[in-house]
Amino acid sequence: MTDSQREDTVWQTAVERIIRKHEWPLDDTAENELIAWLKNDPAHRAAYEEASHVWLLLVWFRTLKKNSHLLLFSRLPKIAVRAN
Numbered sequence: 001m002t003d004s005q006r007e008d009t010v011w012q013t014a015v016e017r018i019i020r021k022h023e024w025p026l027d028d029t030a031e032n033e034l035i036a037w038l039k040n041d042p043a044h045r046a047a048y049e050e051a052s053h054v055w056l057l058l059v060w061f062r063t064l065k066k067n068s069h070l071l072l073f074s075r076l077p078k079i080a081v082r083a084n
Contacts, residue, residue: 007047010041010044010047017048017051
């Protein structure tokens with residue numbers, strides 16, 4: 001396996017673990033497997049942390065998209081006051 005293939009595999013595993021953790025609670029076995037995987041290789045932890053950041057950004061953007069009308073309306077009075 002080349003370095004690039006290894007990185008891809010580690011990244012894919014990290015993403016799968018992030019999705020699994022956020023979609024439903026991990027049981028003790030799954031939690032222990034995650035901890036063991038993270039401790040096994042610094043590249044695992046780095047990929048997991050990066051995937052976590054990507055996940056949080058996606059959730060933030062999804063929330064922002066769902067509530068964008070609220071953000072717009074919450075700013076309208078401030079804009080109207082400034083125009084007067």
